[in-house]
Amino acid sequence: MLETFTLPYVQEGLIEILLLSVPAGLIGTWIVLRGLAFYSHAIGTASFPGLVLADGLGFPAALGAFGMAGVFTAVSALLARSRRAAADSVTALALVACLAAGVILASDVFGSGANVDTLLFGSLLAIGSMDLILAGSAAVLAIIATRLFSAHWLAKGFDEDSATGLKSNSAWFDFALLAVVALTVTATLSAVGALLVAALMVIPAATVRMFTRRITTLQAGTVLLVAAQGTIGLWLSVETNAPPGATIAVVSGVVFALALVLRSSKRSRKLGLAAAAIGASLVVAGCGGGGDSDSGTDKVRAVATTTQVADIVRAVGGEDVEVTQILQPNTDPHDYEPRPSDVAAFADAEIVFKSGGHLDEWSEQLVDDSGSSAIVVDLSTNLPVQLGGGAHDHEGEKAHSEEAGHEGEKAHSEEAGHEGEKAHSEEAGDAHEGEETDPHWWHDPVNVSAAAGEVETALIKTDPAGEASFTANTNTFRTEVEALNRAIAKCFDSIPDGQRKLVTDHDALGYFANRYDIEVVGAVIPALTTEAQPSAGDLAELERTIKAENVKAVFPESSYSQKLADAVARDTGATTEYSLYGDTLGPEDSTAATWIGMMQENANSMALGFTGGEQDCNFN
Amino acid sequence: MFDLLSEPLANGTTVRALAEITVLGVVSGAIGCWIVLYKLSYSAESLAHGMLPGLVIAALVGAPLLLGGAVGILIAAVLVVIATRTSTETADTAIAVVITALFGAGILLALSPSSPPGIQDLLFGDLLGVTLTDVAIAGAVSLTVLAALWTLHERLLAVGFDKGSERSIGVSVTSLNLILMGLVAVTILVAVQGLGTLLVAAILVGPAAAARQVTRQIGPMIAISVAVAVAAGIAGIYASYHLRTAAGASVVVALLAFYLLAALAGSLQHRQIPVRR
Numbered sequence: 098m099l100e101t102f103t104l105p106y107v108q109e110g111l112i113e114i115l116l117l118s119v120p121a122g123l124i125g126t127w128i129v130l131r132g133l134a135f136y137s138h139a140i141g142t143a144s145f146p147g148l149v150l151a152d153g154l155g156f157p158a159a160l161g162a163f164g165m166a167g168v169f170t171a172v173s174a175l176l177a178r179s180r181r182a183a184a185d186s187v188t189a190l191a192l193v194a195c196l197a198a199g200v201i202l203a204s205d206v207f208g209s210g211a212n213v214d215t216l217l218f219g220s221l222l223a224i225g226s227m228d229l230i231l232a233g234s235a236a237v238l239a240i241i242a243t244r245l246f247s248a249h250w251l252a253k254g255f256d257e258d259s260a261t262g263l264k265s266n267s268a269w270f271d272f273a274l275l276a277v278v279a280l281t282v283t284a285t286l287s288a289v290g291a292l293l294v295a296a297l298m299v300i301p302a303a304t305v306r307m308f309t310r311r312i313t314t315l316q317a318g319t320v321l322l323v324a325a326q327g328t329i330g331l332w333l334s335v336e337t338n339a340p341p342g343a344t345i346a347v348v349s350g351v352v353f354a355l356a357l358v359l360r361s362s363k364r365s366r367k368l369g370l371a372a373a374a375i376g377a378s379l380v381v382a383g384c385g386g387g388g389d390s391d392s393g394t395d396k397v398r399a400v401a402t403t404t405q406v407a408d409i410v411r412a413v414g415g416e417d418v419e420v421t422q423i424l425q426p427n428t429d430p431h432d433y434e435p436r437p438s439d440v441a442a443f444a445d446a447e448i449v450f451k452s453g454g455h456l457d458e459w460s461e462q463l464v465d466d467s468g469s470s471a472i473v474v475d476l477s478t479n480l481p482v483q484l485g486g487g488a489h490d491h492e493g494e495k496a497h498s499e500e501a502g503h504e505g506e507k508a509h510s511e512e513a514g515h516e517g518e519k520a521h522s523e524e525a526g527d528a529h530e531g532e533e534t535d536p537h538w539w540h541d542p543v544n545v546s547a548a549a550g551e552v553e554t555a556l557i558k559t560d561p562a563g564e565a566s567f568t569a570n571t572n573t574f575r576t577e578v579e580a581l582n583r584a585i586a587k588c589f590d591s592i593p594d595g596q597r598k599l600v601t602d603h604d605a606l607g608y609f610a611n612r613y614d615i616e617v618v619g620a621v622i623p624a625l626t627t628e629a630q631p632s633a634g635d636l637a638e639l640e641r642t643i644k645a646e647n648v649k650a651v652f653p654e655s656s657y658s659q660k661l662a663d664a665v666a667r668d669t670g671a672t673t674e675y676s677l678y679g680d681t682l683g684p685e686d687s688t689a690a691t692w693i694g695m696m697q698e699n700a701n702s703m704a705l706g707f708t709g710g711e712q713d714c715n716f717n
Numbered sequence: 718m719f720d721l722l723s724e725p726l727a728n729g730t731t732v733r734a735l736a737e738i739t740v741l742g743v744v745s746g747a748i749g750c751w752i753v754l755y756k757l758s759y760s761a762e763s764l765a766h767g768m769l770p771g772l773v774i775a776a777l778v779g780a781p782l783l784l785g786g787a788v789g790i791l792i793a794a795v796l797v798v799i800a801t802r803t804s805t806e807t808a809d810t811a812i813a814v815v816i817t818a819l820f821g822a823g824i825l826l827a828l829s830p831s832s833p834p835g836i837q838d839l840l841f842g843d844l845l846g847v848t849l850t851d852v853a854i855a856g857a858v859s860l861t862v863l864a865a866l867w868t869l870h871e872r873l874l875a876v877g878f879d880k881g882s883e884r885s886i887g888v889s890v891t892s893l894n895l896i897l898m899g900l901v902a903v904t905i906l907v908a909v910q911g912l913g914t915l916l917v918a919a920i921l922v923g924p925a926a927a928a929r930q931v932t933r934q935i936g937p938m939i940a941i942s943v944a945v946a947v948a949a950g951i952a953g954i955y956a957s958y959h960l961r962t963a964a965g966a967s968v969v970v971a972l973l974a975f976y977l978l979a980a981l982a983g984s985l986q987h988r989q990i991p992v993r994r
Contacts, residue, residue, distance in 0.1 A: 132809045135762075138763070187926075188758065189762055189919075189922040193969050193973070196915045197919070197965075303814055343820075343825050345821075630964055631963065632960075633725065637728040660842050667848070
């Protein structure tokens with residue numbers, strides 16, 4: 098039972114949670130006494146524009162989060178000077194101001210190319226030395242601040258009416274409290290994720306407060322409770338293969354409900370019991386889905402981050418490689434929190450294949466923090482075709498796809514490789530300083546063929562004995578890829594030029610369009626962040642373009658909500674019947690479950706959409 | 718000038734967005750005043766996340782997602798009221814406890830292989846993505862919520878301003894709180910589908926907080942709040958059309974501008990009239 102704690106990454110998580118229990122207990126008490134729960138939640142959420150800026154200007158994400166925490170504290174303190182504003186509306190307004198700034202930065206200024214949220218990727222199972230230092234500093238800061246200011250904060254805590262006014266020098270103690278809360282919350286955030294913040298900083302203190310009014314007892318009790326709940330939650334999560342953040346949140350919620358039952362009158366005791374029962378059954382239900390993937394064979398243990406990379410590695414590795422695929426079909430990387438089995442796979446892997454770019458940036462951290470000694474192969478680094486990413490303007494896109502669409506390019510893969518090389522260097526010349534490349538490289542078969550070669554080389558290095566089989570597999574796969582490439586090219590050749598006009602949800606299919614001479618007319622959403630929003634003006638212009646160019650279909654992407662695409666389609670008479678796979682392959686039982694199947698589905702959908710449903714690509 | 722105003726009206730998406738923000742602006746402006754007076758801003762911002770377990774369970778058993786979301790958000794609202802009433806804590810803390818625990822439970826439930834991906838965003842929409850049906854539903858729900866607020870007006874006022882007198886007017890504070898939270902939950906459920914979480918929080922709190930800066934009387938406060946919500950909504954969409962900025966965020970910026978103006982007006986007013994108390 099306790100052998101869970103012998104795993105190195107679990108030990109680091111345990112140290113982290115024990116360190117965090119100190120600031121969570123000391124400062125959490127003040128959060129509850131002074132009604133700062135909303136404020137602490139807002140600090141975590143308001144880091145969003147800081148992350149967008151960090152991404153756009155290229156400085157560390159944690160710095161962006163700390164900077165935003167500072168701005169947020171200052172804005173709240175300023176707004177709170179008005180005597181008529183209640184503290185909670187001020188917090189809400191400061192929060193929406195920060196979020197709106199983040200949305201505008203992400204959609205209109207930087208056109209962020211990925212989910213910036215994952216930049217501040219935090220999980221108890223991926224704790225690095227930086228996280229431990231931050232947590233330790235937060236603990237020291239909390240102890241010092243408590244020693245210095247406790248008496249002042251206490252005096253104010255019971256005099257609620259004057260708590261919002263910033264007058265006399267008590268204002269400075271208030272500001273000190275807000276600043277300490279902001280710093281500890283941000284330290285917690287970059288280590289364990291936004292959801293856990295309240296589970297550590299608010300719920301335990303609220304639980305203990307039901308039993309004591311004495312401040313020192315309250316603080317000591319909360320430190321102990323956070324440590325206990327954190328340890329139990331971490332253990333439970335490893336045993337049941339659930340994400341630790343959510344597990345700890347539910348454990349502390351259930352403990353709170355039980356405490357409520359203990360403390361309350363008979364009538365409400367039933368209500369409390371019911372709530373606790375609901376909570377407990379949710380934990381049981383949620384934890385039911387644990388599975389194990391261990392099997393002691395002498396195969397090469399490989400980890401692939403995304404669905405399409407896993408498919409390529411399976412194709413090349415064949416029988417001799419055991420591939421653990423981390424992201425599941427149709428997942429938005431935005432939702433990703435690692436499960437213990439994922440971390441175990443990284444820790445155990447001999448070789449890790451990543452797609453590169455923004456899509457799986459978190460994998461670096463998982464490799465480092467799981468104590469893995471695996472070789473990491475980034476498939477995006479040596480590709481023949483690389484396109485610029487971020488917000489495209491339509492003109493440039495058009496010019497580019499025409500230029501890349503030379504005749505004969507599709508005929509021979511060797512030649513196509515050369516063409517690609519050329520496109521690459523031209524593109525690099527155009528690219529602005531620091532502009533990122535579009536990470537969706539696998540939508541071009543020429544890239545996939547090259548990636549298969551990279552995988553082959555890396556696997557041979559890891560397992561020289563398997564060379565013959567890896568080479569044979571690679572050749573078979575490449576033959577299929579080339580056949581597919583020719584078939585798709587032939588299919589689109591038969592569709593008149595004027596009809597090959599693509600409007601998608603997001604800009605995920607630039608490589609496909611580039612390869613098959615398809616004109617990208619526009620995209621509904623300007624950036625890939627889920628938080629980005631289109632503007633009324635851009636959407637209206639897109640609708641005019643669609644009508645003017647007589648575009649017949651708008652293609653939604655399978656893993657996103659298609660409300661916006663539907664709205665555009667309604668106004669223009671285009672159809673949204675045909676959806677595309679942008680970021681992932683399809684689910685296991687679908688025809689798009691393999692890379693080849695996914696490409697065929699996309700080609701079919703586009704052919705049908707371009708021709709008004711008259712013609713698909715007829716693969717068989 | 719006329720062109721600037723009329724040009725956006727030729728575009729269907731923009732017109733539907735204007736209709737949706739006007740309808741939801743009226744109801745949000747009105748219920749927002751009670752949210753500000755009852756200090757429920759945190760609920761307005763977070764309650765939508767509490768529906769996650771409901772959504773996931775609905776998806777797993779094959780029920781309509783909207784139904785799951787509705788049940789989920791109402792349970793969250795009831796739990797918040799229970800936690801506030803039975804513990805010694807402020808509503809603030811109670812909301813943090815309930816929403817965090819529910820959201821965590823929702824994530825654990827969503828780990829089930831048969832739950833569809835990205836489920837927590839399925840009910841969250843964008844202002845530019847609304848359909849005429851959305852606008853009609855928003856209108857119907859808004860009328861219901863407004864009628865309920867109208868009926869409860871005196872009682873909400875009595876409890877909101879004077880918690881001591883609850884017995885003398887024969888109102889159970891708990892049931893009144895339950896009803897108010899229920900109304901807030903229903904408004905949020907409808908609004909997030911049309912506006913998205915960010916804009917919902919802003920429009921529920923911003924206009925009422927602005928109105929509060931310039932008046933203390935509830936009648937004028939509601940009137941000003943509704944006017945601010947609708948005006949900022951329309952101004953934001955026009956800005957989004959002409960300046961090409963993100964639609965929801967533009968409305969939020971317009972709301973904040975109104976708030977800052979009101980705060981300025983409020984402090985000037987305050988300086989001119991000597992303090993009476």
